[in-house]
Amino acid sequence: MPKITLTPRMIGILVPVLSAVFGLLVGAIVMLVSGYDPIAGYSALIDGMMGTPRATGETLRSMIPLVLAGLSVAFAFRTGLFNIGVEGQLLAGWLAAVWVGYGLNLPAIIHVPLSVLAGAAAGALWGFVPGYLKGRFRVNEVIVTIMMNYIALYSTNSLIKTFIYAGNEKSHDIQPTATLASDWLAGLTGGSRLHWGIVVALLAAVIMWFILDKTTIGYELKAVGFNQHAAQYAGMHVPRNVMLSMSIAGAFAGVGGAMEGLGTFQNMTALASFTGIGFDGIAVSLLGANNAFGIVLAALLFGGLKSAAPQMNFTANVPSELINVIIACIIFFVASSYVLRWALSRLSKEEK
Structure with missing residues (x-):
């Protein structure tokens, strides 16, 4: 009798899919135990995710910063680093993009890219600091990035209120020439806040894939992540690659912040607490198996869950x-991927 044959690649794809399915099943059980109707709950959830053009547009809008946050976490992880500072890098990029978007008067063809690049540069700078400390002094990047999150939160609040404050805890709105908002996309999606950042997010996923899988720099970065001693023996400059990796990861997060400032909100609020996007990026990266295109799909799921x-x-x-319970369950099953891989490998037998 023929047996099921699953290749390692197929198992790698099935693990996050099964994690999402099991997370949703646990969510249904929680609803049932709590006295709610899971069928009605999930029907409403699906309707809120894609039941109308506006719902679909809001789902896509919610996924934009999650894609970029997930790419930031995944890029660092695939080069042997843990970037827990996505939240701070995102806030730094958000402020820089809004500042340039508000403070300069330029044609849109220059103003928009310049504002996005300002966000990327600010995020890269925020990522460079832990990268420098890790590369030169072996300081644990997890501790430094967590501390940098708080520095970013309180620094951005202070800068907003000191230099670009418009009242009501918000900065001035950006110039119309710097916006990523689109009347055409809003009309197409029934008045949602979907903006051109969706193109930027998808392009960023392609850029990450290209850098890591198709360039010499990407090969070096991954080699340093796999084994720093072997990479150094092979003639690679380990500290420089660590700094470069964290800077690129920070740039992705900074662009995510720019998408919020230039697309969704058109300004920046002096926040009392973190946005949560950076921390959700960790979950997105895990569910997407640190793969650029898997991250896009994971961000679509998480964005839909949160918007609906x-x-x-x-x-x-x-x-x-x-929804937070469901997301937590999905993360739990992803974290338990060893068990899922073992179960799938037991099912995978060569045909005799």
Whole structure:
């Protein structure tokens, strides 16, 4: 009798898919135990994710910063580093993009790219600091990036209120020539806030794939991540590659912040706490298996869950906080991928 044959590549694809499915199943069980109707809850959730053009547009809008945050985490991880500072890098990029978008008067063809590049540069600078400390002094990047998150939060708040404050805890709005908002996309999606950042996010995924898999620099970065001693023996400059990796990861996060400032909000708020996007990026990266294109799909799922949570509450009377339970379960199953891989490998037998 023929047996099921699963290649390692197929198992790698199935693990995140099964993690998402099991997370949703646990969510249904939690609804059932709590006295809610899981069928009504998930029907409302799907309707809120893609039931109307506006819902679809909001799902796509929500995924934009999650894609870039996930790419930031994944880029560092694939080069042997843990970037827990995505939140701070995102805030730095957000502020820089809004500052350039507000402070300069330029043609749109120059103003938009310059504002995005300003966000990327600020994020790269915020990533360079832990990269420099890691590369030159062996300082643990996890500790430094966490501390940099808090520095970014309070620094951006202070800079907003000192230099570009417009009242009501917000900065001045950016110039119309710097916006990524689109009346055409809004009309196409029933008045959603979808903007041209969706193109930037998809392009960033291609850029990450190209750098890591198709360039000599990417090969060096991955080699340093796999084994620093072997890479140094082969003549690679380890500290420089560590700094470069964290800077590129920070640039991705900074662009994610720029998308929020130039696309969704058109300004920046002096935040009382973190946005959560940077931390959600860790979950997106895990579910996407640190693969650029897997991250796009994971961000689409997470963006849809978060944007549709209120709809589940209003329509099915299921608390929107349940979405966090579902996301936590998905992360749990991803973290338990060894067990899933073992189970799938047991099913995978060569045909006799």
